[in-house]
């Protein structure tokens with residue numbers, strides 16, 4: 418059991434390191450070294466992340482500048498993260514455990530390179546848990562798995578580029594990282610560039626601001642053999658960035674480079690993409706991943722538990738696979754909850770414990786609010802909250818607004834007046850919108866229905882995530 422808790426702690430530490438990586442975005446190197454690299458992971462109890470700060474100044478700065486971002490970035494790794502608590506520590510408790518040395522805060526900015534830095538391998542951007550070995554293959558994901566594996570094995574591919582398409586939490590990042598992990602070990606000379614669409618956009622904007630756009634282009638067009646580009650729906654509505662991406666994709670494909678993109682919807686369903694980008698992405702081999710069936714879910718749970726060195730009773734694996742059918746991330750977080758409780762309290766993993774933990778998690782369903790729904794709709798349509806509340810009548814925006822009103826009616830007990838007020842509209846406009854959406858949804862092959870299903874799934878699972 419001790420080994421298991423050590424492994425869980427190691428795993429949480431890895432997750433925290435990934436969160437730290439994510440926090441680099443938008444901070445200068447100096448800020449990162451000073452405020453983020455020095456934060457210490459202390460514990461995560463399922464909802465609350467406890468971090469250690471070295472003094473009051475550190476704590477106050479993180480509290481006022483960073484906590485909202487830690488919550489946002491952190492939810493990718495700690496799905497039910499609700500709260501961040503900052504504690505003062507005079508020593509790094511983890512260091513103390515390992516070698517008894519006193520913790521030294523790193524040098525203040527600007528940080529200079531030391532000899533130790535020279536020749537050090539840059540840290541891999543790939544999550545070591547996300548390998549092909551750890552990916553459970555079933556009917557729902559077999560094709561996606563096989564194409565990614567072929568891509569990483571440099572086999573003669575019918576198509577040099579793949580578009581992994583799936584709802585959240587079904588393994589897009591896992592497979593993308595698996596390609597990265599395999600390539601970096603089996604073909605270390607292959608230059609693999611992993612980036613999310615948001616990072617790509619931010620890098621480009623920074624390069625433009627600093628007059629270094631040529632460096633940026635070279636980095637992507639000449640300095641990359643395999644491009645792994647995640648969450649492409651982020652490009653929706655960002656014209657200039659889309660243009661740059663089209664050139665980059667063309668150059669890479671002309672040179673026979675390999676590309677994997679991921680997204681939640683088919684390229685043709687991503688709103689506000691220019692024609693060129695839509696057609697480039699449309700030409701890519703689309704590999705969908707569906708929700709896993711019971712057998713695959715059960716195996717995923719068993720494989721995850723085995724990875725943590727825990728033998729899970731079959732009845733517990735079956736109970737979880739039966740009870741949680743939405744996304745795999747949700748399934749995984751229930752398992753982590755069970756392992757954590759069993760190891761902290763020193764009690765065996767039983768069906769009763771699994772029931773208790775799962776129930777506590779599912780009871781956690783907060784009531785959905787209008788902003789929560791509006792946010793999910795905005796993300797899907799690529800429009801901003803301001804646009805949603807504005808007088809704009811652009812089709813994309815008015816459709817998003819109407820769907821948001823419809824979902825607010827469906828998921829909340831808010832009155833028509835309250836919904837009208839939230840979107841700056843009249844009571845009769847809300848009634849009109851509800852009827853319009855109803856009519857649209859009733860149509861055969863309704864695009865809006867597909868959209869609504871995506872948003873609804875997102876709302877429901879985010880709600881489960883707490």
Ligand SMILES: Nc1ncnc2c1ncn2[C@@H]1O[C@H](COP(=O)(O)OP(=O)(O)OP(=O)(O)O)[C@@H](O)[C@H]1O
Nearest residue numbers: 551552553584585586587588589590591717745746
């Ligand atoms: N078939 C599978 N076998 C093993 N683990 C899986 C499988 N599918 C998903 N997972 C696990 O589920 C979790 C979520 O997967 P992942 O992050 O890849 O989802 P995603 O599709 O990229 O989601 P999002 O769109 O929200 O980023 C990960 O921990 C991953 O390891």
